[in-house]
Amino acid sequence: MLSKKTQYAFRALTDLAENYGKGPIHICDIASRKNIPLKFLENILNELKKSDFLESKKGKGGGYVLKHSPKKINLAAVIRIINGPIALLPCVSLNFYRRCEDCNEENCGLRRVMAMTRDATLKILEKKTLQDILSGERLII
Amino acid sequence: MLSKKTQYAFRALTDLAENYGKGPIHICDIASRKNIPLKFLENILNELKKSDFLESKKGKGGGYVLKHSPKKINLAAVIRIINGPIALLPCVSLNFYRRCEDCNEENCGLRRVMAMTRDATLKILEKKTLQDILSGERLII
DNA sequence: TAATATCCTACCAAATTAGTAGAATAATGT
DNA sequence: ACATTATTCTACTAATTTGGTAGGATATTA
Incomplete structure (x- = not known):
């Protein structure tokens, strides 16, 4: 959260x-x-x-x-600054990567699934901007 | 995380x-x-x-x-029990809903985006099972 | 140089996370 | 019946993170 x-x-x-x-x-x-x-x-x-x-x-x-237009500020960037990693595991984080202990990354099934969810999440959060969350805005999917 | x-x-x-x-x-x-x-x-x-x-x-x-086959246990269910909500905001959580203060839910742009990311995340985590994360498994997308 | 508003350092309290200790309970084998 | 084994339960504790607060330093304008 x-x-x-x-x-x-x-x-x-x-x-x-x-x-x-x-x-x-x-x-x-x-x-x-x-x-x-x-x-x-x-x-x-x-x-x-x-x-x-x-x-x-x-x-x-x-x-x-x-500093930039609301259309240029994406939500993922804000979350990374204030909240930290977006990925669910450190070993799949693009910006806060940390290797996890006792885990062979090449062959870790959990890691593969968490990389998929990271991608799915980023696909939305990196596209949506401050402009998109202004209350008057219609959200186009 | x-x-x-x-x-x-x-x-x-x-x-x-x-x-x-x-x-x-x-x-x-x-x-x-x-x-x-x-x-x-x-x-x-x-x-x-x-x-x-x-x-x-x-x-x-x-x-x-x-208690059930590894194919029947989905990752979202495990996360909910041990980790808590999957959604990024309490007001879009399906299983741990809590209204957020000072926010008109009908018209909150952030809420709309967070509902989208929740859906994207769940689409993966509710489909993937324990079986899918066993190290020998090939992951079929 | 007074007024205004951000900037910076350093705290503090509450909550959450991670882990431990030790006794109680239940099942099994002899 | 009784010792052994292994889970279950209650209750701590330590470390970290989160959510704030206090107060002075610094910069800008008039």
């Missing part, structure tokens, strides 16, 4: 997408509109900034802005 | 599948063959028994046996 932090991240990014083009958005506006603990949200937006999803400006008139 | 406990569960079930038809298998044989902490494995096999995957026999000649 996605952590609460990840759900907060999606809610905050959605808010920024809804206000895309309006200049920097205050973190406290996002926090109050989306009902997210302010100080926790600071951490989250900071991580997203470090990972190049956001730009920020300090001081009066400051705030956060999406 | 699947917990270590879940990976142990799969390894143990695989061992029981490999020895299917040979009568009760000692838990300490499974533990040593598959390198799983014995007392931890006790908990796991007990849960699997309570969930009707295994039968057990006490005393001399006792041990654990798969």
Whole structure:
């Protein structure tokens, strides 16, 4: 399951997408509109900034802005930054690979199935973007 | 990611599948063959028994046996028992549904995408069985 | 230089995960 | 009946992760 932090991240990014083009958005506006603990949200937006999803400006008139169009930010990328691996086993993770103990990877049946589910999941999450989850959007399959 | 406990569960079930038809298998044989902490494995096999995957026999000649053929045990069912929900959000879980706060489900874009990924994942995990992950098996997609 | 807003370091509490200890119970063979 | 064997149950404990909080440092603008 996605952590609460990840759900907060999606809610905050959605808010920024809804206000895309309006200049920097205050973190406290996002926090109050989306009902997210302010100080926790600071951490989250900071991580997203470090990972190049956001730009920020300090001081009066400051705030956060999406660095790229909502159409360019895919959900898998956000999950990887805030939540971690998408695969169900470390040994099939593309971005967080770790070998599993006592397992001959070439010949591990569980690994083969988990690689399939990873692919099926990524096929969706890498295609869907922030734009696709805005509440007004119709979802085209 | 699947917990270590879940990976142990799969390894143990695989061992029981490999020895299917040979009568009760000692838990300490499974533990040593598959390198799983014995007392931890006790908990796991007990849960699997309570969930009707295994039968057990006490005393001399006792041990654990798969209650059904390895072909009948699908991976999603095992994950649900030992690991919990398969869906990425509680509000799209079929077996562990919980409403999420501050979210209008009818109109939540994230929810729609997460329902799609759940379906894609289940399509695989509910079809694949213990038999499919035995190391000798060829995986037919 | 005051006001504003992000940035950074360092905590803290609660929950979950991973594992252990030891006695109770049941089945079997002698 | 009784010793042996193996599962079952209750109850801990330690380590890690998750979900937050506090407070000062830094940068920007007016």
